[in-house]
Amino acid sequence: MTSTIKVDRREGWTAITLNRPDRLNSFNEEMHRALAAALEEAADESCRAVLLTGEGRGFCAGQDLSDRVGKDGPPDLGYTIETFYNPLVRRLRALRKPVVCAVNGVAAGAGANIAFACDIVLAARSARFIQSFAKIGLVPDSGGTFFLPRLIGEARAKALAFTAEPLSAEKAEQWGLIWKVVDDDKLMAEAEALTAHFATQPTQGLALIKEAMQASSANDLDTQLDLERDLQRQAGRTPDYAEGVRAFMEKRQAVFTGRTK
Template sequence: MDPSLLVAHHDGWTELTLNRPDRLNSFNEELSRALAAALDDAEDDACRAVLLTGAGRGFCAGQDLGERVSADGPPDLGYTIETFYNPLVRRLRGLRKPVVCAVNGVAAGAGANLALACDIVLAARSAKFIQAFAKIGLVPDSGGTFFLPRLIGEARARAVSLLAEPVSAETAESWGLIWRAVDDVALLPEARALAAHLATQPTQGLALAKAALNASAGNTLDAQLDLERDLQREAGRTPDYREGVTAFMEKRPARFSGRRS
């Protein structure tokens, strides 16, 4: 039996592929645990960027509802969210390196919101993002009610949440929901090239930039200015800052190591 998650290690970066194509890569407990373990492994300093994508004709259809059929009464969906989805979202946002997501085909429910938790999202032109929760009487989870208003504004966030209508990749790009829509055949090559590029960049500086952006939504301007000061102080003490300045002065490309010290 094939593993539910494929892990491929490249030079400085890791590709993670959701691998339940017969179920549109919907999440069951095995896949949730496998992705959590892979993100733990990606903390290793040898990995400087992560690419997340899906096998087959879809990125991820969210929760596998077949796991929720029970004769023992209503399921505790809050337990599922707290045990599996919330930790994954927190890990993707907090990972001290960039995470690229390549959305192929449908990204629905928790699958859409896990994609939005990544740092840079590319989508095939055939892809669609669907906040499918309203179709089964549920609330957008996995960060959906946090990400959507911030990315596309409250009016659009309310409409896509309450109507559960598909949003095309090109519309998602024009709204600012994702970084870029690309031709289907170019999706993986472009996403892999982007991950490989990020793996050569100043990893610690990128991690600190992620931390600043993550904090900005809940900060006042004064608090954010103070945070930027503190993070810049930390960034200025990294080997990659020294290398970047030296390379600039010597008029040559920088050779960043990604090391913390």
């Protein structure tokens, strides 16, 4: 693993930290590849939850624009998105476990939208979310045009994208963009505790909840009802469902394993 990403494997979960603090953890190709490798490792069944955060005073400032300096001709930004950003967002959404994001400072451009691609976002009170693309004549990417209208509505999404105005963590929570605002000095302790909690829960059930929620915006009611039926059938056949019922009947705390069989 390169130094652009720090990976801390805990009991049942993994903390992944973007580690280019001198560049506000902005992405270059090396960091993209290192993060892809870390998430690939985290897909293993032994890891039951993931925490994503940034080193230093910012979460992620998006693309490192200096990474493009000195190259001949206009850049093919579509290639960069197809090669790095789109696979990253798809990987986060496809992980069969909760992904918690702790936004410890500015989250700008792709950095903001990568946070929104995670399952649960906690933000430091000082954090800011910025759709900075319009400042340099670009379009929100990394799922920005997908997540923003669905989370806060078209009017607010367009205003954030057109103006590139910073959105405070408090306002992001009020609008439903994130789960919770936490005092700066308490952010990591709360994020780690939440991720550790998820690592003790029925992992397969949580994965099926994630699948159902992510499918709902594209489904009509009948399709979603059928999906709930199918996923519930799967959930009912997991060892954790059997353990949960036994624990309920025996009036004790359930001990979930997260296993598929």
